[in-house]
Amino acid sequence: MQHIINRFISYVTVDTESDPESTTTPSTAKQWDLANKLVEELKAIGLQDVSIDDKAYIQATLPSNVEHEVPAIGFVSHFDTSPDFSGANVKPQIVTNYDGGDIVLNKDLNIILSPKYFDDLKQYKGQTLITTDGTTLLGADDKAGITEIVTAMEYLIQHPEIKHGTIKVGFTPDEEIGRGADFFDVEKFGCEWAYTMDGSQIGELEYENFNAAGVKLTFKGKSVHPGYAKGKMINSMLLANKFISKLPKDEVPEKTSGYEGFFHVNDIQGSLEETHVQLIIRDHNLKKFEKRKKFVEEVVKKMNKKYARKFGEDIVDLKITDQYYNMKEKVKPVMFIVDIAEQAMKELDIKPLIKPIRGGTDGSRLSYMGLPCPNIFAGGHNFHGKYEYVPVESMVKATEVIVKIAEITAERYKK
Structure with missing residues (x-):
């Protein structure tokens, strides 16, 4: 668990706020700081064909370790953070064994994260939470997703006994300003389907959006x-x-x-x-x-x-x-890809929460670009503001879901 905490903090402390007024891609030069860091990290854990293009789109490959043919699948997250609230100088706070009460984010400014207002907190009593210090957002949207994908790929590389087909990783800039899929090379990605790790609370599984x-x-x-x-x-x-x-x-x-x-x-x-x-x-x-x-x-x-x-x-x-547009129109014909994710959660004793997204993800546009792409929880809550937090146990579970999806997909196509 500490490994995930360390990785997540190393990402959120890099300012990657996007800018809707910019005409460049990425919309802010500082997004390159994390993008370049991710490229080096993906290489370091052992992924192949790691690439970054001139617009900061990252792709990488984990080759299949089975002899039978398995469709290539992908996992996608974005590394920019919302311009709705400052993402500069993020100072994460770790709350271990959360007692279920108020969390003082900033004593001097009297900023309190309270279950009386944010009642989702109640379900995480006894867990480890990562919060803001009350002056910035956290960036769990979607650096929690990136953390989970990188950690899952690292785990699969270290555990070759877990059988899987080819898995592709994709990280994008500027999702928060609606441009995350603008220059995503679906053909190069080469997957039959993918999953965005960009949902909120544990168990979320979404294939409908606005x-x-x-x-x-x-x-x-x-x-x-x-x-x-x-x-x-x-x-x-x-x-x-x-x-x-x-x-x-x-x-x-x-x-x-x-x-x-x-x-x-x-x-x-x-x-x-x-x-x-x-x-x-x-x-x-x-x-x-x-x-x-x-x-x-x-x-x-x-x-x-x-x-x-x-x-x-x-x-x-x-x-x-x-x-x-609503990705339901593109996912419904291949609903088995949602079924695989649901099965993975159930096998990990996670209750699937299948519901519509009241928003959009890269997956909605990618689905219309030929890459059906349901959305899976990344664990965070209260995105785009100072009350944002993420339970570490949820990030661990999301990592396990990625691994399990890879395993189930390989088994499904075994002759």
């Missing part, structure tokens, strides 16, 4: 001296507010769960003359997803029509961009 779109709106105003503004001034901030008020008030992230979709306003910046609003649209159901996009278009159309005579042009500019 259909996703990003929306950018620009509201145009007219600035006039407020003392003489009657019938002339148009306040773009109030226009933006009027648009937001048209969105269904209960169809937001904080009021939805399961298969329920939502609209989420995640950025607004403005002045009297011009206001920019960004939101995301999410829904598991494709028809409902398209309906949500149409709803936004209709609201904007009505606003433009209302102000057309006074303004002389569209008062709202709208851009909707599809980001990814």
